[in-house]
Amino acid sequence: MSKITTELLLERAVPRSTRLRKIETLNLSKLQLKTGDLDPRLFSRLRHLQKLDLSDNLLDKFPNSLTLPDLRVLNCNNNKLEDVTALKQFPLLEELTYENNVYLTLNDDYKVMFLLQNLRLLNGKDITKLANHVRRVNSRKLTSKVTAHWEKFFRDQLPEKYTAEQVKSIKKKFLKSVQTNVVYGPSSLSEFTRWRVKMIAEEFLAYSLGLELNTDPEPEEKMDENEEDSTESPSETAEDLSQVVYIYDPLVTVTPSKRKRNHSKPGSGNKRSKSQANTEEEAEDVSAEPLHFLQCHSKGNSREDFKTQLWSCVFEPLLDCGARKDPIVSSSRTVATCGGESVCLIDCETGTVLKKYKVATEEFFSVAWTTLTMVISDSRKKSHNILAAAGRRGIVKLIHVAADFCYGEIKAHKKPIATVCFSPTQETHLFTASYDKRIALWDIGIPDCDYNFKASQLLVLEALSIPLRIALVPTCPEQYLLAGCEGGCFAWNIKLDKGQKSRPFEAIFQFPDEDGDMTTSHRVDGLAFLNNDVIVSKSSKLGCIYLWSWSRSFDTKGKGYQRTVAAVILAELEWSTTDLSYLTLSTCPAKDYVFCGDEKGDVWMYNLSNYTTAWSSAKGKRSDKRIPPTQILKWPELRANGEQLSEVLINNVVSDPTFTYLVVLTSVNITAIWKKS
Numbered sequence: 001m002s003k004i005t006t007e008l009l010l011e012r013a014v015p016r017s018t019r020l021r022k023i024e025t026l027n028l029s030k031l032q033l034k035t036g037d038l039d040p041r042l043f044s045r046l047r048h049l050q051k052l053d054l055s056d057n058l059l060d061k062f063p064n065s066l067t068l069p070d071l072r073v074l075n076c077n078n079n080k081l082e083d084v085t086a087l088k089q090f091p092l093l094e095e096l097t098y099e100n101n102v103y104l105t106l107n108d109d110y111k112v113m114f115l116l117q118n119l120r121l122l123n124g125k126d127i128t129k130l131a132n133h134v135r136r137v138n139s140r141k142l143t144s145k146v147t148a149h150w151e152k153f154f155r156d157q158l159p160e161k162y163t164a165e166q167v168k169s170i171k172k173k174f175l176k177s178v179q180t181n182v183v184y185g186p187s188s189l190s191e192f193t194r195w196r197v198k199m200i201a202e203e204f205l206a207y208s209l210g211l212e213l214n215t216d217p218e219p220e221e222k223m224d225e226n227e228e229d230s231t232e233s234p235s236e237t238a239e240d241l242s243q244v245v246y247i248y249d250p251l252v253t254v255t256p257s258k259r260k261r262n263h264s265k266p267g268s269g270n271k272r273s274k275s276q277a278n279t280e281e282e283a284e285d286v287s288a289e290p291l292h293f294l295q296c297h298s299k300g301n302s303r304e305d306f307k308t309q310l311w312s313c314v315f316e317p318l319l320d321c322g323a324r325k326d327p328i329v330s331s332s333r334t335v336a337t338c339g340g341e342s343v344c345l346i347d348c349e350t351g352t353v354l355k356k357y358k359v360a361t362e363e364f365f366s367v368a369w370t371t372l373t374m375v376i377s378d379s380r381k382k383s384h385n386i387l388a389a390a391g392r393r394g395i396v397k398l399i400h401v402a403a404d405f406c407y408g409e410i411k412a413h414k415k416p417i418a419t420v421c422f423s424p425t426q427e428t429h430l431f432t433a434s435y436d437k438r439i440a441l442w443d444i445g446i447p448d449c450d451y452n453f454k455a456s457q458l459l460v461l462e463a464l465s466i467p468l469r470i471a472l473v474p475t476c477p478e479q480y481l482l483a484g485c486e487g488g489c490f491a492w493n494i495k496l497d498k499g500q501k502s503r504p505f506e507a508i509f510q511f512p513d514e515d516g517d518m519t520t521s522h523r524v525d526g527l528a529f530l531n532n533d534v535i536v537s538k539s540s541k542l543g544c545i546y547l548w549s550w551s552r553s554f555d556t557k558g559k560g561y562q563r564t565v566a567a568v569i570l571a572e573l574e575w576s577t578t579d580l581s582y583l584t585l586s587t588c589p590a591k592d593y594v595f596c597g598d599e600k601g602d603v604w605m606y607n608l609s610n611y612t613t614a615w616s617s618a619k620g621k622r623s624d625k626r627i628p629p630t631q632i633l634k635w636p637e638l639r640a641n642g643e644q645l646s647e648v649l650i651n652n653v654v655s656d657p658t659f660t661y662l663v664v665l666t667s668v669n670i671t672a673i674w675k676k677s
Contacts, residue, residue: 003031003032003033003037004028004033004037004038004039004042005042006020006042009023009026009042009046010023012026012027012028013025013026014026014027014051020045020046021045021046021047021048021449022048022449023046023048023049024048024049024050024051025049025050025051026046026049026051026052026053027053028052028053028054028057029053029054029055029056029057029075030055030056030057031057032057032058033054033057033058033059034057034058034059034060035059035060035061035062035063036063038059038062038063038066040063040064040065040066040067043066043067043068044065044066044067046068047069047070047403047404047405048070048403049068049070049071050070050071050072050073051071051072051073051074052068052071052073052074052075053075054074054075054076054079055075055076055077055078055079055097056077056078056079057078057079058079058080059076059079059080059081060079060080060081060082061081061082061083061086062081062086062087062089063086064086064089065089066089066090067089067404068089068090069092069402069403069404070092070402070403071090071092071093072092072093072094072095073093073094073095073096074087074090074093074095074096074097075097076096076097076098076101077097077098077099077100077101078099078100078101079098079100079101080101080102080103081098081101081103081104082103082104083108084098084104084108084111084112084115085111085115087112087115087116088115088116090116091116091117091118091347091352091354092118092402093116093118093119094118094119094120094121095119095120095121096112096116096119096121096122096123097122097123097124098123099123105191106188106189106192107188107189107190107191107192107195109122109123109127110134110189110192111192111195113127113130113131113134113135114131114134114135114139114196117135117347117349117350117352119131135349135350138184138185138196139196139200141184142182142184142193142196142197142200143200143204145182145184145197146178146182146197146200146201146204147204149174149177149178149181149182150174150178150201150204150208153177154170154173154174154177157170158170171205174201174205175198175201175202178197178198178201179194179197179198179201182197287676287677288633288662288674288675288676288677289674289675289677290636290672290673290674291348291349291351291661291673291674291675292348292351292671292672292673293638293670293671293672293673294346294351294353294670294671294672294673295669295670295671296337296342296344296346296353296356296671297310297337297338297339297340297341297342297344297669297671298340298669299340299341305669306640306645306668306669306670307668307669308339308340308669309339309340309651309667309669310337310338310339310340310651310652310665310666310667310669310670310671311338311339311364311365311366311651311652311665312337312338312339312364312365312366312367312419312652312665313335313336313337313338313367313652313654313663313665313671314335314336314367314368314369314654315332315333315334315335315336315369315654315656315657315661316332316334316335316336316345316369316385316401317332317369317370317371317385318332319371319383319384319385332656332657333347333348333349333656333660333661334346334347334348334354335348335654335656335661335663336367336369336387336389337367337663337665337671338364338365338366338367338389338391339363339364339665339669340363340364340669341358341359341360341361341362341363341364342356342357342358342359342364343356343357343358343364343367343387343389343397343399344356344357344671345401346663346671346673348656348661348663348673348675349661349675351673355401355404357389357397357399357406359393359397361393362391362392362393362395363391363392364389364390364391364392365390365391365392365416365417365418365419366389366390366391366417366418366419366420367387367388367389367390367420368387368388368420368421368422368430369385369386369387369388369422370385370386370388370422370427370428370430370444371383371384371385371386371427372384372386372427372428372446372447373427373446374446374447374448374449375448375449384400384402384403385401385402386398386399386400386401386444387399387401388420388422388430388444390412390417390420390432391416391417392416393416394411394412394413394414394415394416394417394434394436395409395410395411395412395417396409396410396412396417396420396430396432396442396444397409398410398444398453400447400451405451407447407451407453408447408451408453408455410442410444410455412432412434412440412442413432413434413435413436413438413440414436415434415435415436416434416435417432417433417434417435418433418434418435418466418467418468418469419432419433419467419468419469419470420432420433421470421471421472423472423477423478424472424474424477425477425478426478428443428444428445428446429441429442429443429444429458430442430443430444431470431472431481433467433468433469433470433483434466434467435466437462437463437464437465437466437467438460438461438462438463439460439461439463439467439470439481439483439492440457440459440460440461441457441458441459441460441461441494442455442456442457442458443455443456443458458496458501459494459496459501459502459503460501460502460503461481461483461492461494461503461505462502462503462504462505463483463485463490463505464485464487464488464490464505465485465486465487465488466485466486467483467484467485468483468484468485468486468523468524468525468527468582469483469484469524469525469526469527469528469584470482470483470484470527471483471527471528471529471535473529473550474529474531474532475532475533475550475551478494478495478496479493479494479495480492480493480494480554481494482527482535482550483527484524484525484526484527484537485523485524486523487521487522487523488508488509488520488521488522488524489508489509489511489524489527489537489567490505490507490508490509491505491506491507491508491509491554492505492506493506504562505562506562506563507554507562507563507564507565508520508562508563508564508565509548509553509565509566509567510564510565510566510567511546511567511569512569518566520564522539523539523581524537524538524539525538525539525581525582525583525584526538526539526545526583526584526585526596527585528585528586528587528594529550529587529589530547530587530589530592530594530608530612531589531592531612531616533549533550533551533615533616534547534548534549534550534570534612534615535547535548535549535550536573536585536587536594538575538585538596539581543574543575543576543577544572544573544574544575544626545572545573545575545585545594545596546567546569546571546572546573547569547570547571547572547573547608547615548567548568548569548570549568549570549615552568553565553566553567553568569622570611570615570622570623571611571615571622571623571626571627572623572626572627573594573604573606573626573627573629574626574627574628574629575596575598575604575629576598576599576600576604578598578599580599580649582651583596583597583598583599583649583650583651584596584651584652585653586652586653586654586655588655588657588659590657590658590659591607591609591655591658591659592607592608592609592612593605593606593607593608593655593659594606594608595653595654595655595662596650596653597649597650597651597652597653597664598649598650599649599650600635600648601634601635601648601649601650601666602632602633602634602635602650603632603633603650603653603662603664603674604629604632605629605630605631605632605633606627606629606630607630608627611623611627633662633674635648635650638670645668645670647667647668648666648667648668648670649666649667649668650664650665650666650667651665651666651667652664652665653665659676660675660676661673661674661675661676662674662675662676
């Protein structure tokens with residue numbers, strides 16, 4: 001019988017607790033515990049545990065799947081530990097001590113620095129700078145050496161058409177050879193180097209030859225989505241990550257395509273022409289490198305799924321603890337992505353899929369973050385990030401990510417939800433835009449310590465067509481909302497002190513059509529604010545993205561509903577001539593950037609910092625020339641099962657607030673992550 005019982009855990013909690021779920025600090029030192037005493041089923045109930053003391057015991061290793069999703073501090077001093085790799089199951093770990101474990105060496109220190117991306121203190125020492133070197137420089141050097149070893153000694157040994165036996169044989173030879181011959185760093189770290197070299201070599205072979213990856217990530221606890229989520233009995237939806245495919249691409253050396261500035265005369269043509277480009281002046285080069293290509297939204301975890309469409313991604317807001325920060329810049333590097341039946345949380349720096357939530361009967365279209373101040377225990381309050389996810393079923397799932405709980409749902413619409421967004425000023429206010437031609441405003445409430453919550457509908461905005469994209473006006477987010485719809489661009493007054501709960505639109509905006517005439521009838525499948533005043537929208541006509549002024553287009557003092565308003569155009573951005581819809585755009589306001597993907601797998605990037613000052617002037621005039629992209633990131637040549645991926649559409653492109661990472665969602669179930677150099 002195990003030495004650890006529920007009663008013991010409650011008694012050893014600091015302070016003592018009455019429920020396992022409420023325990024945040026736990027002291028299990030000096031109990032003569034062995035590895036078999038750590039029961040994963042019992043520990044999985046410690047969902048909020050942040051500090052764990054296991055010092056002065058007899059542990060020789062950690063069991064897999066202890067499921068402590070919020071663990072930040074771990075003390076394992078004075079045990080008999082022989083291996084540290086199982087610690088990767090605690091991705092949020094920030095402080096780790098394992099002194100006086102005689103079998104652990106410097107090599108183990110380097111392993112945990114690589115595996116635990118949030119680790120700051122190891123055995124009482126700040127290892128931030130060294131860990132960054134291990135994760136970046138060391139990995140880059142070893143990847144280069146592994147690739148060179150293959151190219152020089154093994155590439156020509158594999159025939160053009162090879163059998164499974166031939167692949168198995170060359171894999172065995174390559175792994176043995178590369179671990180013996182690739183040397184880097186001091187001899188005292190040779191064990192760590194061989195460990196990393198084997199890992200990198202297996203990833204390389206998995207990409208190059210389509211082999212199964214032997215990474216064996218620690219499985220998450222699988223949740224049953226057949227059970228209805230409710231406030232009474234929250235149903236968790238964490239998915240096993242062991243089937244996530246990491247498309248490794250060490251040979252990609254993508255040089256982003258530069259665009260020449262267009263010096264054509266005003267009115268000389270709306271279509272792009274290479275002959276119009278002046279080669280004397282080149283656009284600024286934004287150096288970006290591809291980091292990861294992930295296939296993590298596959299239906300049924302199939303490696304053959306290159307059809308699932310990926311639609312939405314949003315970076316997690318920064319908290320004092322929680323979201324992973326980039327070590328160089330103050331920015332979150334954790335992004336939520338959705339498509340098909342799943343929602344994933346990805347660490348952009350490492351490419352690690354941290355969490356995966358799956359609903360077998362759903363197709364997710366949109367995700368959004370908010371930060372709620374929740375009462376956790378003893379009336380103490382703490383900020384937590386909550387993720388809302390919605391799609392074809394018209395249901396909003398509410399997920400407390402740090403606790404691995406899908407704690408409830410809102411049956412918002414009877415038809416699919418196209419997009420969702422939270423108010424920047426009211427943390428519980430959520431907008432849902434649906435195929436039922438309505439936009440609803442919900443107060444999702446704040447869950448208590450048992451995850452009971454109450455959601456209520458505050459407002460319904462009536463649209464004439466399906467809303468595709470929504471945006472709150474930055475200068476008055478509690479008063480006006482814009483929506484790009486199948487039949488035009490609309491604005492609503494959303495102020496809650498007005499008595500009317502169901503409201504028609506207040507204004508519909510006119511834009512030039514292909515013949516230069518003003519029209520309100522067009523599909524707007526891209527909509528975002530570049531700053532407090534400038535709106536970016538597409539696609540009122542082919543090959544063009546408009547930038548226009550909110551303050552100069554819309555008179556907030558005007559009276560009456562359903563006014564027709566001419567959009568005051570500031571500029572046009574040159575873009576693809578495709579007639580495909582739903583390739584949406586995004587902005588990075590802090591850097592004055594606009595991003596939009598196209599039908600060829602490329603990402604068009606526009607640095608508009610040289611224009612925004614002029615546009616902010618009350619007398620600012622419209623730019624006569626269409627503004628070309630600063631740069632185009634070309635889609636690299638990726639192969640799956642020996643076949644090159646073709647016909648890649650870029651459905652969405654999103655950067656973090658500091659434009660450190662760029663996440664690209666495609667029509668072929670690939671999430672691409674780029675990083676500014």
